[in-house]
Amino acid sequence: MPSMKDVAQIAGVSVSTVSRVINNSIPVDKRTRLRVEKAIRKLHYKPNLLAKGLRMRSGGIIGLVVPEIIHQTFVNFIHYVEEQIVDHGFDLILGNTNEDPEKEERFIDSLIRRNVDGIIFSRVSDQSRVFKILEKTNIPVVVVDRFLEKEHIPSIVLNNYKAGILAGSHLMSLDHKNIACITGPLNIALCRERLKGFKTILSENGILLPSGFIYEGDFKFESGIYAIKKFLSDGIKITAIWAQNDMMAIGALKELNKNHIRVPGDISLIGMDNISSSEMVTPSLTTIIQPFQEMCQKAVQVILNHIHKKEITLNRIVLEPSLIIRESTRPLKR
Amino acid sequence: MPSMKDVAQIAGVSVSTVSRVINNSIPVDKRTRLRVEKAIRKLHYKPNLLAKGLRMRSGGIIGLVVPEIIHQTFVNFIHYVEEQIVDHGFDLILGNTNEDPEKEERFIDSLIRRNVDGIIFSRVSDQSRVFKILEKTNIPVVVVDRFLEKEHIPSIVLNNYKAGILAGSHLMSLDHKNIACITGPLNIALCRERLKGFKTILSENGILLPSGFIYEGDFKFESGIYAIKKFLSDGIKITAIWAQNDMMAIGALKELNKNHIRVPGDISLIGMDNISSSEMVTPSLTTIIQPFQEMCQKAVQVILNHIHKKEITLNRIVLEPSLIIRESTRPLKR
DNA sequence: TTGTAAGCGTTATCAT
């Protein structure tokens, strides 16, 4: 690979001039610029990014930390973040932590040592040690899909409370009164938020959500299956279910099918996330949409602001969910 | 961030000694080593990877090029490659090309300029220009899920012919005789291979696959839907279908459901890939498994061999598919 | 065994 030196030699100038025409940092004579550009083309010269990154203390990369890759939510994040990142001329280093604090730390460590320009987290745990490490580095950081309570770290989240409201309202608008909920892990704040919104809107309309009607899952397909098994064995009478993500909704659907309970004939089912599978199953799922793309756009924007303006404009950005009605919900028949 | 210089100063040695204890490249006195290690701990020192990469001409990263992120197949690749990569102490830079040659080139370019240690491609086009660029760099390269005809580039692929055999055999073992196939894009060699295997085993057993029984799709959900629509409007009589990936199989399932054709009651359906959705739909899908994890392991192994031994051992690795029988296929009722 | 110094390929500060 040719270096600036080679270009300089061919163009008959010094390396500094080459650097100047490349970054047009300082005005340079038209005729020498032309000579340099010609040499660059001739050699197919491209500046080495490690050298540049070393010198500028900025590696030209952004790190994305996910707790899991297979999960559809994070696939969305990876997809949209990558899109944004490269649009702004950065490269993306991806790290999967598997919720393992040690892997998390190793990855962050590696990023720091690469003079990373920013780090985007999705769904980190509140007590993650990495933030202590990052505090000393003034590397821009943003958390997607999770508020950090203690820290003053910029974050972008969905209005999860509102999601609960939407789900509840929709079901009630269809006259359902015996409603159950399959939640995500309730030690995750956003799940509690969702549930709170759901409960609130129901109770405002005189509908109770007894604890037996709530099943705490873990966002996985199997949770949906177990939830239905539980509801069935408990013998509770319901006509509608909200699962806090589509994966669990699809699990529920599967188990309902197995028990010859028709959706939406006998039970209306609503999910959340609008993952691609949600319109592939039969019946296609009514669900709550998270604006993943917008979330990622904001995340990158926050990072860029931080990089360029050295100042954080807005710490907490809240985006709104919306409802998409498909086949899995229908009015209660009397 | 502290540098070697700082460590050296505190330990009262030169930077070279520090470098030596870190890389234990050359024996160093026990007592000085201890002093250095203490200083390292005290400062929480970690070598800067850009400087190292610059000097060593090896960035400590591996690039992964995918044509699409959302697609389940590539999610699998990303997942398993990441796993392997970090296990071997590298970081992963992810690039999505969207099949756009320009994006492809920009990404490869960026990797080269980062002194990347190796590049893993999945499903590149044969005429991609990047290989010409890469030829001059002697950067280790490996292609997963695609043989490159012209080039002598190491690649790891599935025995797609065998996949066709497996699908066909299974269907015939269930006594099906009127069989259709929904293929991927037939300009992709692996799709032709799959079809060839399928046709071959059928014809060996006296079963023909008329061209009207073949629908060329594009691996997407919608293709499955269109295929069924076509079969139905053409009025062809079939009792079994092989879709060359699960996505299309699920699309087919959806459209069959819509037309009140029961699976597997009226039609047996078999897919390929074993994506997570394949066991979530009802009925769960009989499908052909690709050993994604093994493919990625091999890919990384090939890269590492190339890096260390400077010699390519094996150019083409072929892995075998297997069949998993679930609910969507059953013996033909007479 | 350890230190000195050159070099990896840039950018930035100073002169000129």
Added chain:
DNA sequence: ATGATAACGCTTACAA
């Protein structure tokens, strides 16, 4: 407007 030169943080002959 341009050119030396130091610096970024590391590895590695070569000397000592």
